[in-house]
Amino acid sequence: MNPAEGLQDALRWIVLFPLFGAAVNGLLGKRLGRANVHLVACGAVFASFVISAIALYTVSFGDVSRITDQWWRWFSIGNVPVEMSLTIDRLSAVMMCVVTGVGFLIHIFSTEYMSHDEGYWRYFAYLNLFVAAMSLLVLGSNLLVMFVGWEGVGLASYLLIGFWYTDDAKAFAGRKAFVVNRVGDFGFLLGIFTLVGLFGTIEFEQLKALSASITPDTVLEAGIFSGWTLGAAITMACLFLFLGATGKSAQLPLYVWLPDAMAGPTPVSALIHAATMVTAGVYMVARLSFLYAWSPTAMATVAVVGALTAIFAALMAYAQNDIKKVLAYSTVSQLGFMFIGVGVGAWWAAIYHLVTHAFFKACLFLGSGSVMHAMRDETDIRLFGGLRKEMWHTWATFGISTIAITGVLPLSGFFSKDAILHGAHANPNLFFPWVPTFTYAIGLVAALSTSFYMWRMFNLTFHGERRGMLEHRAHEGGNAMVGPLWVLAGLAVGSLVWGLPLSGGARFENFLKPVFRAADENIARMTALGAQKLGVPVPPPPAHDFAAMLPGYLIALVVALIGFGIAWYLYLGPGKDIPAKIAQGAPALYRAFANKFYVDEFYQAVIVAPLSATARFLWRVVDAFAIDKLVVNGSAVLTGWIAQLFRYFQDGNVQRYAVVMAVSAVVILWIFLG
Template identity: 50%
Template structure:
């Protein structure tokens, strides 16, 4: 709490999440008013009118956008990375921030009954994925790169549940927990080995000093970029494949089931595929600038590998990132009943609802695999040509071509400044105005200070009659007696 940056990040996370919680509570109240319960089983089995289901689902999703850092409530998560790296690995990669995705998936029957809101979920997810991926391409803080990567990957999960691919969305939640926790802990090992340095422009050549960290970071990078044979390929490709083939969307018009938004699925697929390309690009950029080339930091710092107590969890998570491949295999692909029991399709069988008009949750044709592989390798090729061969000169070359865009992305597209101007300043001005009128004028002026001042004035007036002058006492007594005689004798 003594560090202003960390204290500010905590306040920011608290306030932004309370905005989402406001919508979440309204959704809970609506469901309780209509059903009398907020249990998953009762909500999913209830037959709600389209309008009620849509409003409740939308309010609950507002809560999910705050908890899972989606547009426009994503701004707290990158700043929250100011905390310790193990905390980021646990809470911001695997547990807390995925609660919104889990909630939407568990309420699959409710969202299926409100197809317009499913479209909103998918659109918000894909916009968050592309928005955060663009920002991540120009970040130099290794933890900020991973932070925006987390926001982008959460967007992919919401694409999955938004297009009705609840199986794929929750599968990506699990595989993401493995490789993103490995990446965060790996970045912490690098920061530890460089005595607190977090700028990837001041790293380089870490493959010679940190072989274990480098290898585990490489495995997790392959997983997140969606390159076979690591788990991230199956979950991300399945999400995009479902988006391409889905016909489950309806208009966001409460009480009206109009024509389907047939163009929305292919559009989400196209934007999502470009986001996957950017994911591959910025993650390989981070890897090459950190572990390839020559060391670019100060000579006074001597990089070193972390102790085994830090590298052992990295190897475990890297292994889970590889073994997680089994979770993504569809049961027809798996020979042997024992192995079939470990697939995510087996665990979730019968749990999620399937939207009408949605594509069956089967893997896309081999053409889809080919496109996904091309996207992943294209991002690697772009980062390899710019950063593996050129190092920091790759950033300079890219900046010379799109200087304005790179500056905007490095400044996070000025979203914090926009929120400060459009939201924080007006609220601050309103709060100061209310303070001056309500608190300073009415409460302090009238009640806190006004009443004591009035009592003090009465006391001062009363003290004039108690000044010790006997003649004044006698005169006042005589006047009192005269007044009483007048009242009783003359007017009585």
């Protein structure tokens, strides 16, 4: 039997295995015991990983490039049928291997990390539910199936971030993540509705086929966009969808939920905030790259927002002292790099950075969990120091991943991030010619900042002498914690081979070229139209070989080493007293960095407080007083008053009734007889 035929009915099990695992552990976990809960949860995710790996091999080396599992006809939007179907190609197969592979390692790590928690069965049920929802998001063959998974990961992340819900601060963090993501999700829905109105379909393959014949200057004659050009309407749809991405992938202005989401268990941060949910927005834009290619405005917006997020989050990480908060802002910044990639048309580089980031950032988050596990859940890096002597495995794997993310040596992160910067510098945008230079310059500053704050954290945690908790001796975790760290560190090193700039392009670039061929062709068409409209020559396609990328590599290496050198000088070298002097000499500036530029306070004053006051007014005045008291209860009170009045005439006194009847008769006779 052809493997592709067997996979047509097997793709659903990638979703169903962890979904069943969530159901079993959620309903029966308390009775099953810890060992059985671990077996069910880890086994379910591993089974999904095996199917994903087989699918990746099939679409990479088999006779088919895409496999579809047609589940059932869901419903129809007018004449538009919506299928509950799953599709896997090279892009989604890579994503699924990352989601389930890294997810499995995090499950293994969690078996020891969460071993003493009373709610372990809830934790693993939520973790399985999250993997199932993320799998549905990635495999969905249309935008509505993707949206179901999109909402599912939002629900699961709310449950996991607020896992310790008896702590008010942690429960608030879960609610904050849920509410902020609803803002982005509203934009996602508007984008779906716009595409239905424009193209009459939400199936990715049908949209891709239709995109090949788009004429941007065509004026629409019917519908809500009547009088608009098709290009302007596509831009609106892409911007709506990107609003959804800014929520899920924590970009300006909706990034504020992610740092607070560190309230959840540390393995949750490794899963949600490194390898899976936060990359959903990047994946969605890459999946719809063939539409974004027709909108230079949308692509410029994506690239600029990504660049601003990358530098803004990096600056906020400078003065953070919570080890998980540093990694949280690092994640926001690295997601900004990925959006630079998809915004400048370096699709493969963005996905490559997504993959490498999943490896080294998951390792960093789990490494921080290992440190917390050894230091009584303490997260303040100012109290650490010298942990290398007591936690060699964590120090080594954390160091490898820090090298990967900062690029001081050419490991995977060096090649993936610099492929994005090369794309930002070399890929033209004729309609917004300043965007390539802007994003490249901001990207370099963000890369320098990344090197500085990551090496600052590494040096304060693992080198020097212990600065606090002097009586406590740290200890390394067991094999269930150390093993995943080394696997992820190995992947952070080994994945560099996919990004080596060979003469025919990087391996990963060539691997994903069939997926992004339609987007590249549409960009070429749009560039030709733009050149004709602007009266300029069509720019040649940028080169991606070693000679073309070498200058950028050298610049990036120098930038990374400068950041490394500054961090060493200020925190291990002769300048160790300088940070304290800066904090004393410029307290307002230091507080601005430490308080994340007061963005949360600004949102509280400008958005949250007015909305809360409006809601309170509507509740107290409109609902409680006007509706309940006046309309609902008021009618009852008025009826009671009238009844009280008539009681004076209906008291059971027969003589009074006779008098009233006689008087009434006289009055009637007088009226009619005059």
